Amino acid sequence: MAGDVLVIAEHWKGRPEAVTFQLIAKGREIADARRASLGVLVLGHDIGELAADLAGTGVDAVFVVDHRALGNAACGLLAEAAVASLREIAPALTLVGFTLVGMELAPAIATRLGVAAMTNCVNVECVDGEIVVAKPVYDGALHARVIFDRDAPALVALQAGATPTLPQPARAALVRALALDIESMPRRGEIVQFIEEPIGDVDIAKADIIVSAGRGVGDASKLPMIEACAKALGGLMGCSRPLVDQGWLPRERQVGASGKTVTPKIYIACGISGASQHLAGMSGAKMIVAINKDPNAPIFQVAHYGIVGDLFEIVPELTAQAKKS
């Protein structure tokens, strides 16, 4: 039907990822505004139960592509199957997560189907019947508001954690298996093995308070200052990706899309600008504090409290006062 919305589900070991519920909530809102239906597409192997679960999440239809070869298709074949599914379903708007999986799927689908796409979006809505997105540009210092052409299909990749995962009342959803010829699709590469990184000695995901260091710390010699602050507050030190890339801290400390997703009571971001990859890992924290010298740093958009200033003055002060109290 004209205006229909489709969410591509992301899942792992039989369970939907949080971003899937976020996409369903947004999809529901847009489908309702356009008096259209909302479907969810789930691709994988042995996903009957998952499909049944998704049928109760407020969608009107669940499209299932269940095939052995998709069980470990982290690249080419998954995109092939998604493209073939979209040809059949022909939605007006497709929503995918701007996750490491979605970053591979979105450009592949958009390019193959010739669909206009916007990725790394922080919001998508329907305004006067038009699909409007907001997305960061220039390191996130600016947001562009982009309007898709009316009546042309569109694809939006939405940042994980950027919009809420509001549970939707269940509807009578149709579960439909798509008959795709997966066997004859080109296999562009094959998975040799999956690797799940061990939790490591330090599990920041279990901490109530995380004090995280970003590029703003300047160099590795300043990390003890952050760690001392974390310790004084009874928490653990985390970090953003660049510090791991530099070899300053081990991967187990990394918060973000490619590291850990954390939901502590208090998250203090020190010298972290707030790239979407980082926000994806910590936006669920109950209280977010940002300490940064740049008042325009995107981190201040998600923080509940902010201190604009020199972290080399503020962090030791925080440590000292925390020790006293």
Added chain:
Amino acid sequence: MKIVVCCKAVPGAVTDVAVETRGDALRFRSQFQSMNECDEYAMEEAVVLKRLYGGEIIALTIGGVSTQEILYTAAAKGADRIVRVDALAQDPRAASIVLAAALKTLAADLVLTGTQSRDSLSSFVGVATAQRLDVPFAFAVTAIEKDGDDAIKVRKELGGGRSADVRLPLPALVCVQTGIQPLNYVPPARLMRARQQRPQSLSLADLGLTLADIAPRGYRIASVAPPARAAGAQILSGPPAEAVRALLAKMAEAG
């Protein structure tokens, strides 16, 4: 192994940002342009692969003459040839069309890109280019090694601490994750020498493309502005001791 590294010139500090009147592009001024950091990692990885397996490195970019600066950086880092397509790619789709056409003329075994550019922040061009070339691809790759004569094995991130090892037949396109190799400083003397190298320049016409082929379509940009601060974000001001005292009070409330 013949490796092409796709790299983008990105603005440093951006000023005077506006939306073009037709709403199909952003206009801005920038004092200087540098190589997009994610692409620098791709360049460093190419240098390591050449050291291990031999071959040739070609650095490829799209843009006006001013973007040539980053090709000299690429040459100083180890690119044997530098190629610029003289065109303005206004969005990721346009960039993928131009790169795919240029890559067809270069016949690489392996194409390397970064994962994201700091201006567009779309993470789109690499995989879209692979689709246009109809070659295997992998995104967010943290390790690359040869696997026989006509394939590579890569480790790619899946998010949440998960990865996969994937075997890709060559030719292939790989979007390199940051941190795959350390970034090396380029000494000024080497950069000066690199400037002797003459970039090969290709026009859209050389690639059989027209401006219409790469014009943005399907959307318009309504506005670009600093994002509105979320309602909840409260700035604690005053000298450090005072701001920190206020912060600790808030933290105590949150419990």
